[in-house]
Amino acid sequence: xxxxxxxxxxxxxxxxxxxxxxxxxxxxxxxxxxxxxxxxxxxxxxxxxxxxxxxxxxxxxxxxxxxxxxxxxxxxxxxxxxxxxxxxxxxxxxxxxxxxxxxxxxxxxxxxxxxxxxxxxxxxxxxxxxxxxxxxxxxxxxxxxxxxxxxxxxxxxxxxxxxxxxxxxxxxxxxxxxxxxxxxxxxxxxxxxxxxxxxxxxxxxxxxxxxxxxx
Amino acid sequence: xxxxxxxxxxxxxxxxxxxxxxxxxxxxxxxxxxxxxxxxxxxxxxxxxxxxxxxxxxxxxxxxxxxxxxxxxxxxxxxxxxxxxxxxxxxxxxxxxxxxxxxxxxxxxxxxxxxxxxxxxxxxxxxxxxxxxxxxxxxxxxxxxxxxxxxxxxxxxxxxxxxxxxxxxxxxxxxxxxxxxxxxxxxxxxxxxxxxxxxxxxxxxxxxxxxxxxxxxxxxxxxxxx
Numbered sequence: 483x484x485x486x487x488x489x490x491x492x493x494x495x496x497x498x499x500x501x502x503x504x505x506x507x508x509x510x511x512x513x514x515x516x517x518x519x520x521x522x523x524x525x526x527x528x529x530x531x532x533x534x535x536x537x538x539x540x541x542x543x544x545x546x547x548x549x550x551x552x553x554x555x556x557x558x559x560x561x562x563x564x565x566x567x568x569x570x571x572x573x574x575x576x577x578x579x580x581x582x583x584x585x586x587x588x589x590x591x592x593x594x595x596x597x598x599x600x601x602x603x604x605x606x607x608x609x610x611x612x613x614x615x616x617x618x619x620x621x622x623x624x625x626x627x628x629x630x631x632x633x634x635x636x637x638x639x640x641x642x643x644x645x646x647x648x649x650x651x652x653x654x655x656x657x658x659x660x661x662x663x664x665x666x667x668x669x670x671x672x673x674x675x676x677x678x679x680x681x682x683x684x685x686x687x688x689x690x691x692x693x694x695x696x697x
Numbered sequence: 698x699x700x701x702x703x704x705x706x707x708x709x710x711x712x713x714x715x716x717x718x719x720x721x722x723x724x725x726x727x728x729x730x731x732x733x734x735x736x737x738x739x740x741x742x743x744x745x746x747x748x749x750x751x752x753x754x755x756x757x758x759x760x761x762x763x764x765x766x767x768x769x770x771x772x773x774x775x776x777x778x779x780x781x782x783x784x785x786x787x788x789x790x791x792x793x794x795x796x797x798x799x800x801x802x803x804x805x806x807x808x809x810x811x812x813x814x815x816x817x818x819x820x821x822x823x824x825x826x827x828x829x830x831x832x833x834x835x836x837x838x839x840x841x842x843x844x845x846x847x848x849x850x851x852x853x854x855x856x857x858x859x860x861x862x863x864x865x866x867x868x869x870x871x872x873x874x875x876x877x878x879x880x881x882x883x884x885x886x887x888x889x890x891x892x893x894x895x896x897x898x899x900x901x902x903x904x905x906x907x908x909x910x911x912x913x914x915x916x917x918x919x920x921x922x923x
Contacts, residue, residue, distance in 0.1 A: 527923075533787060534787070535783060535923050536922075536923035555789040556789075558699070559699055559789045563783070563784070563787050565780050565783050566780075567778070567779060567783065568779070568780055569779060569781045569783065569784045570779065570780075571712070571716055571781065572779065573716055573719035573720055574715065574719065578715065582708075585700065585708055586699065586700060586708065586788070587699065589698045589699040589700045589701070589704075591708070615719070
């Protein structure tokens with residue numbers, strides 16, 4: 483089976499430091515790729531490049547064998563990117579945030595909260611907090627609001643930057659189950675995390691970024 | 698399928714208005730500043746009708762420009778800091794569409810109130826009643842240009858902290874033509890002359906700004922985001 487997402491010879495240089503050079507890898511449906519490395523080794527930069535937020539200094543990213551630079555739109559139809567900034571509006575309530583995210587992710591122009599939004603809130607243990615402005619919730623709860631997207635979005639490719647940050651044990655467990663479901667349904671996941679995963683998905687690989695010298 | 702261009706524009710506008718509704722002071726402050734400037738002038742230069750109506754067009758438009766610039770930093774800053782802007786860049790729709798949505802939302806919060814308040818400004822500064830209509834029209838046609846050019850400035854200065862002064866320095870020279878034509882339109886109307894020419898030029902400048910600035914804004918956002 484051809485890979486969903488693959489990268490060829492990626493090189494990235496930031497502030498005269500070579501983060502990585504000649505990096506090639508592929509992720510197929512059902513696979514989980516964990517990017518590991520020290521602080522500042524370029525994990526977030528790599529994820530940004532995969533998502534097309536930044537361009538590599540050399541090399542190319544392909545989605546379904548087509549270069550990202552020319553087939554951006556097809557890729558973005560299938561992409562869910564969760565950066566370490568959660569994209570949660572601090573002045574809006576959890577319910578409003580979840581409804582807005584769903585509209586954006588599912589192309590659903592129905593602005594009112596739906597049954598599904600409530601289910602997702604319940605799933606992530608946010609019931610009872612849905613009317614409070616997100617600014618009044620804890621970091622972990624805000625993270626959970628952002629994670630609701632994983633339950634509502636139909637995207638095939640998930641790119642998650644530090645998804646476990648600020649989550650409690652139960653939250654991490656929930657996320658594990660959801661990632662497993664997604665993999666079983668043929669999706670792929672690329673994530674960064676400092677902790678080793680607490681469970682073993684079937685198709686699991688790690689990619690280690692080594693800090694390199696001055697370019 | 699994710700949202701199409703038009704529904705994405707509507708999504709952005711609806712979301713921005715909703716956020717603004719929660720943070721009223723953010724967009725009310727520039728308006729209150731504007732009202733204060735306009736009420737203070739008659740006290741400062743004296744209530745003589747002749748002087749006031751002579752300088753009124755200039756005061757109204759200078760105050761409108763300054764209040765427009767005051768709120769600009771808010772246009773993209775919050776989206777940039779909480780990560781929403783990243784998500785908007787990752788939509789399968791051209792980023793300039795999203796930019797257009799941001800511009801329209803900003804205009805609804807900063808430009809439209811001025812249009813509605815125009816007769817009040819006219820009353821406070823003794824603009825002849827015959828010129829109120831042109832005053833309102835000049836604000837209606839001209840303020841979209843402030844939002845459109847302002848959006849470019851806001852996008853260019855995303856990475857600069859405390860970018861307020863910088864944005865003003867970039868934008869004020871670009872807005873001077875608007876100031877000249879808008880005041881001349883109101884002066885002409887106050888003297889009973891037709892102001893169609895000036896208004897048509899203002900409209901043309903606004904249309905040009907609205908068409909081209911989303912493109913420039915999209916390019917500037919892409920540069921700032923990483």
